[in-house]
Amino acid sequence: MKNILFFILLLVLYSCSVPIDEIKVSNSDIVVEGWIDKDSVAEVIVSHSILGTERSESSIDSIIILDADVLLSDGTQSEKLTCTKSDIYPYLLYKGEKIKGMSGKTYSLSVSKNDIKASSNCYMYDDMLIDSVLCKNVGESNQSISVYFTDNNYANRYYLLLVKLIGSDYRFYPAIMGYVNGTQCISPIIRVGLLKSIRNVTNQNENFEFNEGDSLSIRLTEIDEKNYCFWKSFFTATINKSDPLFPTNINIESTMTGAMGVWSCYSGKEFNIKVKNGKTM
Amino acid sequence: MRCIYALLKCYFCVLCFFFTLPLYAQVVNLDSVVVIGKRHPNVVELKSLNNITINTENSKQLPSILGNNDLIFISKLLPGTATNNNLDGGIYVRGGETSHNNIILNNATIYNPFHLFGFFSTFNTEHIESVTITKNAIEGKYGNRLIGAFDFSTPQSKCKDFHYNVKVGLIDGQFHVSGPISDQSSIYFSARKSYIPTVFINASGFKYNFDDYNLTVVNEPDSTNKLIWNVYTGSDNLVFPDVHSGLNLKLDWNNLVSSLIWQKKLKNSTLEQTLYYSGYMDKNELSQFQSLARCKFSINDIGYKIAYCYNKDNVNWQIGDDFISHHTEIHNPLLVDYLNVGIRDNSNLFQNTFENAIYGNYIWHINNSLRINSGLRYCFYQQGNFRSHNAEPRIGIEYKLNPSEKINLSYSHHYQYTMEISLSQISLPINYWTGANKNFLPQNSHLFSIDYIKKWDNFDLNVSTFYNIFNNIKEKELNILDLLSENIAITDGVYNGNRKCYGFELLFRYNYSKFSGWLSYTYSHSTDKFKNINNGFSFPSPHNRTHNLNVIGIYNLSKKTDISFNLVCATGLPYTAPTNIYMLNENVVYDFGKYNGSKLPIYERLDFSVNYKLSAKQHHSSYLNLSIFNMLNHRNPIAIGYKARYHEENKSLSVFKTYKDYYRIIPSISYTYNF
Numbered sequence: 001m002k003n004i005l006f007f008i009l010l011l012v013l014y015s016c017s018v019p020i021d022e023i024k025v026s027n028s029d030i031v032v033e034g035w036i037d038k039d040s041v042a043e044v045i046v047s048h049s050i051l052g053t054e055r056s057e058s059s060i061d062s063i064i065i066l067d068a069d070v071l072l073s074d075g076t077q078s079e080k081l082t083c084t085k086s087d088i089y090p091y092l093l094y095k096g097e098k099i100k101g102m103s104g105k106t107y108s109l110s111v112s113k114n115d116i117k118a119s120s121n122c123y124m125y126d127d128m129l130i131d132s133v134l135c136k137n138v139g140e141s142n143q144s145i146s147v148y149f150t151d152n153n154y155a156n157r158y159y160l161l162l163v164k165l166i167g168s169d170y171r172f173y174p175a176i177m178g179y180v181n182g183t184q185c186i187s188p189i190i191r192v193g194l195l196k197s198i199r200n201v202t203n204q205n206e207n208f209e210f211n212e213g214d215s216l217s218i219r220l221t222e223i224d225e226k227n228y229c230f231w232k233s234f235f236t237a238t239i240n241k242s243d244p245l246f247p248t249n250i251n252i253e254s255t256m257t258g259a260m261g262v263w264s265c266y267s268g269k270e271f272n273i274k275v276k277n278g279k280t281m
Numbered sequence: 282m283r284c285i286y287a288l289l290k291c292y293f294c295v296l297c298f299f300f301t302l303p304l305y306a307q308v309v310n311l312d313s314v315v316v317i318g319k320r321h322p323n324v325v326e327l328k329s330l331n332n333i334t335i336n337t338e339n340s341k342q343l344p345s346i347l348g349n350n351d352l353i354f355i356s357k358l359l360p361g362t363a364t365n366n367n368l369d370g371g372i373y374v375r376g377g378e379t380s381h382n383n384i385i386l387n388n389a390t391i392y393n394p395f396h397l398f399g400f401f402s403t404f405n406t407e408h409i410e411s412v413t414i415t416k417n418a419i420e421g422k423y424g425n426r427l428i429g430a431f432d433f434s435t436p437q438s439k440c441k442d443f444h445y446n447v448k449v450g451l452i453d454g455q456f457h458v459s460g461p462i463s464d465q466s467s468i469y470f471s472a473r474k475s476y477i478p479t480v481f482i483n484a485s486g487f488k489y490n491f492d493d494y495n496l497t498v499v500n501e502p503d504s505t506n507k508l509i510w511n512v513y514t515g516s517d518n519l520v521f522p523d524v525h526s527g528l529n530l531k532l533d534w535n536n537l538v539s540s541l542i543w544q545k546k547l548k549n550s551t552l553e554q555t556l557y558y559s560g561y562m563d564k565n566e567l568s569q570f571q572s573l574a575r576c577k578f579s580i581n582d583i584g585y586k587i588a589y590c591y592n593k594d595n596v597n598w599q600i601g602d603d604f605i606s607h608h609t610e611i612h613n614p615l616l617v618d619y620l621n622v623g624i625r626d627n628s629n630l631f632q633n634t635f636e637n638a639i640y641g642n643y644i645w646h647i648n649n650s651l652r653i654n655s656g657l658r659y660c661f662y663q664q665g666n667f668r669s670h671n672a673e674p675r676i677g678i679e680y681k682l683n684p685s686e687k688i689n690l691s692y693s694h695h696y697q698y699t700m701e702i703s704l705s706q707i708s709l710p711i712n713y714w715t716g717a718n719k720n721f722l723p724q725n726s727h728l729f730s731i732d733y734i735k736k737w738d739n740f741d742l743n744v745s746t747f748y749n750i751f752n753n754i755k756e757k758e759l760n761i762l763d764l765l766s767e768n769i770a771i772t773d774g775v776y777n778g779n780r781k782c783y784g785f786e787l788l789f790r791y792n793y794s795k796f797s798g799w800l801s802y803t804y805s806h807s808t809d810k811f812k813n814i815n816n817g818f819s820f821p822s823p824h825n826r827t828h829n830l831n832v833i834g835i836y837n838l839s840k841k842t843d844i845s846f847n848l849v850c851a852t853g854l855p856y857t858a859p860t861n862i863y864m865l866n867e868n869v870v871y872d873f874g875k876y877n878g879s880k881l882p883i884y885e886r887l888d889f890s891v892n893y894k895l896s897a898k899q900h901h902s903s904y905l906n907l908s909i910f911n912m913l914n915h916r917n918p919i920a921i922g923y924k925a926r927y928h929e930e931n932k933s934l935s936v937f938k939t940y941k942d943y944y945r946i947i948p949s950i951s952y953t954y955n956f
Contacts, residue, residue, distance in 0.1 A: 029872075031863040049863040049872070050925075050936050059933045063864070089867050089927065144571055173866065176570060177766060184767060193571035199867035201925045201934070208527060208570060236762045238868050239569070241922055245368075245523065245530070245705055246761040249857035249873045252865070260863060260872065 030065065030116050032261035034094075036107055037172070038124060038268070041096040042072050044081055046111055049260070060090045068113040070094040074105050088170040089202045101265060103127065109263045111256075118259030125222035128159065130271040133194070133218065137277040145194040145210060145275065149220055154182040154190060158228035159220060161192050162266060166215040172266065173197030176208055176239070179223075179231045194218065198238050214275045219268035229253045230262045323792060324835070325359065325799065329689050329732040330745040330786050331417040331429075333359055337409050342835045342843050344890035345908045346400055348450025348951030352412045353394065353402035356431070358831045360745070360786035360801040361416055363824055364851040364884055366919045367943050370399010373824040374416055374428050376749050376782025376807040380701035380714075381427040381726075387435055387497075387511040388586055389540040392561035393710050394431075396491045396517055403515045403536060407446055407457035408471035408495040410434050417691045417728045417747070419677040421640025421658040422588055422601055427697045427726040427751055435497040435511050439467040450951035452476070453491075462498075469497040486522040486529075491515065509542040517710075527569050528761065534563035534710040549593040555586040563710040572765035577612040578713040595646035603638045607699055611713045613771050614764055630772065634664040634716035636698055652679045662698045662723065664716045669723055671696045689732040697724040702757050702775055704764070713771065722753045722777060743788040751780040756811055778811030780822055798834035798845075805829070815876035821855040823877060826884070828852045841894040846887060853881030862923055862936065869925040869936065882940075885915045901956035910947040918942045 034044035046065045050058065070081040081094035101107070103126045110119040131148045147161060161178030164171065176195040194216075195208045210216065223231075233253045240248040254260045324340045327333045333356075341350050343358075353372060356362050363373040371379040384394045386404070394403045404412070415429035423430045436459070443460030453475040462468050474492040493515040500508040516535035523529070540557035562579040588601035611630040640658040647653060656675040662668065675693040682688065700721065703712040717723040730747040759774045784805035791798060807822035814820070828851060835845040858879035859871030890908040911917075918940035925936045 029861055029863070031865065033865055047864055049861040050869075050934075058936070059931070060927075061932070063934060090864075091932065177572065177762070181767075195570055197866065201864065201869060201927050202867045234865065234870070236760050237870055239527065240761055241871065245521075245528070245709060247856075247920060248760045249876075250760065251873055252870055260861075261865060 030068075030111065030113060030118060030259040030261075032109070032111050032118055032120075032256050032259050032263065034109055034262070035264045035266060036072075036096075036099075036101045036122075036124070037266050038101040038103065038127070041098075041100055042081060042094075042107070042109070043086070043096075043171075044070050044094040044109065044111070044263075045090060045092075046070065046094060046113070047090070060092065064090055064092045065113055066092065068094070068111055071110045072096050072099055073108045073110075074099050074102075075108075101267070103267055107263075107265055111259065116258065118256045118261075120256045120263035122227065122255070122263050122265040123224055124265040124267050127267050127269050128220040128222055129269060130218060130220050131189075133271065133273050135212075135273075135275050135277055137212075147192045147194050147218060147220065149190055149192075150188050151182070151190065152188045154185050154188055157182040158223050158225055159190075159192070160223045160227070160231060160266075161194060162219040162221060162268070163194060163197065164217040165196075165210075166217055166272070172217070172219055173199065174231055176235060179228055179235070181228060181232075192220075198235070200238070210275050212275055212277055216273050216275065218271045218273065219266065220271075221266045221268040223264065223266075226253075226255045227262065227264055230255050234262075323790070323797065324355070324833075325790070327743065327788075329734060330360060330743050330788060331415065331419075331689070331691060331730060331732065333414045335412050335414070337406050337411055341406070342845050342890075342892060343833065344845055344847055344888035344910070345906060345949070345951070346888070346910045347452055347947065347949045348448070348906065348908070349401050349453070350406050351401045352404055352406060352409060352433070353399070353431070356412070356414055358801065358833055358847055358849070359414070360743075360788050360803045360829075360831075361747075361784075362414075363803070363805070363826050364829055364831075364849050364886075365399055366854055366881075366884070367917055368398040368919060370395040370397075370402075371824065372431070374414075375728075375747055375784065376751065376780060376805065376822060376825065377428040377726075378701075378754070378824070380703075381697065381724075381751075383423065383426040383430040384433075385430055386433045386513055386538055387509065387540045387557075388542060388555040389511075389538045389557035389559045389584070390425075390582060391513070391536055391538055391559065392580060392714065393534055393536060393563070395710075396493075396515075397489055397519075398709075401491075403493060403513070404433050405455065405457075405471045405473050405493050405495055407448070407455060408435055408469060408497070410436050417693050417730050418695070419642070419654050419656050419675045419691060419693055421599070421638075421642050421656045421673075421675070422586070422603065424603060424638050424640070424658050424660065424673065424695065425605070425636060425697060425699065427695050427724055427754075428728070428749075435495070435509070436467075436469050436499065437507075437509060439465075439499055439501055440469075444955070446953065446955050448951055448953045451949050465502050466498060466500045469495070469499075471495040486520060488520040489518070491517040505546040507542075507544040509544070510540075511542075512539045513537070529566075529568045530709075530711075531566040532563065532710055533565075534561070536561050550589060550591040553586075553588045553590075555584075557584050557586075558582065559584070561714075563712070565711050567711070567761065567765065569761065569765055572616070574614040574616050574765050575612075576614045576711065576771065578610065580607060580609045580714050582607050597644040597646075599640075599642040601640050603636075603640070605636045607632070607634045607636070607714075607716060609634070609714060609716065611715065611771060616765070630715075632664060632716050634662070634699065637661045650681045653677070654679070656693075660696055660698070662696075662717065664718050667718045669696075669698065669717065671723070671725070685736045687734050689730075689734070691728070691730045691732070693728050695726045695728070697726075700724055700755055702755055702772075704757060704759060715772070720772070721755065721775065724751065724753045724755070726751045739792050741790050743786075743790075745786040746784070747786070748783040749781070751782075753777050754780050754809075756809070756814065758814065776811045776813045778809055778814070780807060780809045782807035782822070782825070795837040796834065798832070800833075801829075801831045803829040820875070821877045823855060825855060826851045826853075841897075843892040845890045845892075849884065849886045849888075851884040853883055855880055856921070858921070859923065864925070864934075869923050871923070881918060881921065882916075884917045885913070886910070886917065887912045887915075901954070903952065903954045906951045906953070908949050908951075910949070911945050914946040916940060916942050916945060 036042040046068045134146045136144045159180040161175045162172035413432045418429040446457040448455040455473045457471040459469040496512045498510045519532040521530040537560045545552045559582040565576045584605040590599045609632045638660040642656040645653040654677040658673040661670045678690040698717040727750040732745045787802045789800045807825035808819045810819040830850045832848040855877035860874035861872035895903045920941040
């Protein structure tokens with residue numbers, strides 16, 4: 001009996017362990033997330049990457065870079081964006097005043113902070129129109145929503161579906177898997193599933209489908225290939241990043257040169273709906 | 282620091298084990314009157330570390346998992362076979378993948394030998410007599426795979442009386458019957474079925490069921506002829522919802538294998554012929570959000586084997602032929618109701634392939650100390666217009682230093698024409714087997730090993746070093762969203778690459794009258810090189826563990842009680858870790874570093890088991906088994922990530938590391954009744 005107790009004691013001692021940190025994080029980089037909507041001014045968030053430790057607490061002010069030089073040009077005029085408070089996370093962003101998004105123009109963004117310089121261009125396409133939206137019940141209150149649109153020149157185009165939950169979202173967000181590569185389609189009438197966007201920092205809700213009664217504003221915009229690759233890699237990396245069954249370790253394809261992130265031009269007319277089972281709008 | 286800590290812990294385990302050994306030895310002396318000279322039966326028998334046999338009956342004393350003493354699970358406690366991560370049932374021998382081993386049941390291949398993420402294999406222990414693990418196959422009969430074979434045998438002889446066995450565990454029940462059906466014939470039948478949805482995975486909606494049926498008939502019409510007919514069928518159904526990623530899996534897979542063996546004894550020789558059928562099919566449904574893809578795969582083999590062995594005095598040779606016809610059906614994923622893509626190209630691939638190998642082995646007894654085993658296997662392969670034929674030379678040199686000490690040198694060359702392409706990094710049946718063609722070049726390997734064996738009365742020491750080269754191995758790079766949203770063929774994105782693996786293995790066995798077990802250690806270094814992965818630079822192989830230590834002990838506490846334990850301590854598996862974490866679109870996203878450049882935390886596990894005989898009478902016996910898997914509840918994560926939370930009240934962001942491990946401690950109890 002003494003031997004067994006002794007053995008158990010040794011096992012208990014053995015079970016003690018020290019925390020082991022495996023991930024070594026490199027020096028932080030600049031991250032740019034900017035967009036310009038049609039008829040609106042540009043908005044740009046400039047931040048730096050976060051150190052990955054067991055647990056870290058940072059104030060938002062320490063993550064956002066407040067003293068970067070952010071310049072926007074539409075080919076004919078340019079302006080310096082200023083850092084202001086905002087209603088949307090992270091509540092501090094760079095905003096323009098005079099240059100507004102117009103179809104047919106290319107917008108150049110450049111961001112500089114100390115020795116780091118980053119830049120990107122995007123083109124604002126003509127408005128895409130949504131033909132109709134169909135809601136179908138898939139759960140107790142969850143709705144499967146299909147968005148239909150028609151484009152005869154679909155073969156060489158890329159599209160992105162943006163969505164805003166009226167009453168709670170302050171801006172449009174790209175919908176999960178709302179990116180479409182026209183070469184994958186087989187007819188001009190294209191159907192795209194509409195889901196919420198993934199926002200795992202501010203919105204912990206893991207249900208990505210809309211509920212009956214939700215009021216939505218939807219926009220369909222044409223994007224360039226660079227932007228398509230960014231959003232495709234972004235959703236692939238975000239959705240399955242910790243999935244042990246099908247692990248994904250792809251890096252997001254930045255549209256910026258010299259920094260991580262994305263600079264996007266979004267056109268498209270708003271299409272407002274109230275989600276209701278079996279309803280076509 | 283991490284390595285020093287790990288080594289200290291390993292040292293501590295070994296010390297702990299050996300420190301307790303003399304205490305038990307003291308008890309042995311007191312009981313010596315009762316157990317006069319009787320040694321504990323060995324669980325493992327071996328000629329060298331290249332050829333290990335596990336005896337089913339003796340293995341029942343080892344800790345079981347969920348009431349099952351699984352032979353493949355036990356094989357992972359031996360040197361050279363890497364410890365698996367949670368959810369992964371694969372067999373990774375000396376740098377090879379699971380599909381690089383031929384899993385054979387009575388001469389017929391089993392394509393998917395796993396149930397439930399590898400907790401059990403498809404082999405019902407009650408129905409299997411033994412398994413022989415061959416890592417560097419010199420014998421010509423072992424072919425078609427890059428490494429060797431796991432050769433499972435059902436009972437090969439008649440039985441005199443009827444014997445029944447009923448086992449009731451937490452999630453499954455088993456029934457086994459064996460007995461004579463005539464003077465010349467005996468029958469063995471086993472059934473195993475799960476009856477409770479598994480409760481240890483904390484995921485709502487998780488469902489899993491499996492069943493196995495084995496039938497073996499042995500017929501001996503006279504002393505020179507024997508017929509063995511074996512049938513195995515088993516099926517699995519899994520529903521696995523992952524709430525975090527929104528991914529739902531519905532997987533069905535089943536095996537059907539039947540073989541008929543005719544063994545004829547001639548003067549100084551034996552002739553064995555086998556006719557077999559081996560079928561495997563899996564049907565998968567993967568859905569994520571509004572996308573749904575259905576995949577299907579099946580392979581059907583018909584094979585014939587003939588082997589003639591001559592053994593007289595010092596003259597031993599063998600010749601044989603091995604023919605297989607494969608019919609495979611690979612379905613491209615059928616995209617159901619996905620909205621971006623109209624109709625996916627749903628053309629299916631049908632393949633008819635043929636493999637025929639002739640082989641011969643000759644053992645040269647040069648003198649009393651030196652023996653050379655030479656072999657040659659020549660294989661012909663055809664799929665449509667694609668033909669390939671290759672020689673596979675093999676040689677083994679055995680030199681006895683003295684009666685208790687010997688050295689073996691082995692080299693073998695292998696070709697594998699039928700290969701597995703897996704879509705998941707763990708051994709989920711989301712995969713397909715394809716024959717070699719101009720796009721999928723045949724895989725080949727060169728295996729070198731040097732073994733040293735030393736025996737004492739109660740101990741033996743086996744040491745082996747190995748160096749394996751694998752050419753044209755396959756890796757599929759496909760992320761699940763592509764499968765669900767892109768119009769792609771299932772055969773796209775398969776890369777050819779090479780692997781090199783070298784290492785060192787040690788097995789130290791001990792066998793006192795009441796105490797037995799072994800200590801095994803493996804050092805392994807394995808690297809892959811693929812043109813399309815990691816910019817063409819070499820990177821650590823995904824299942825390589827640098828250090829792998831197992832300590833196994835079985836102790837007869839009393840006439841009624843056995844206790845046993847196995848302790849596993851292994852370096853974490855390589856994975857691609859984030860080097861930078863940043864925020865985009867209100868999400869935490871990563872920038873990944875070097876491919877497989879980091880390692881998961883050290884894998885540690887202690888399993889413990891008690892077997893208690895409730896009754897042991899002449900015609901019936903019963904016993905109770907209590908097993909605890911991962912007794913110390915050690916966390917062995919299979920994935921590491923980060924999460925972030927925004928706190929509105931103080932406008933701060935907390936970022937914390939997350940470890941994904943699906944299960945830790947698993948206690949189980951089972952009751953067995955024999956009559």
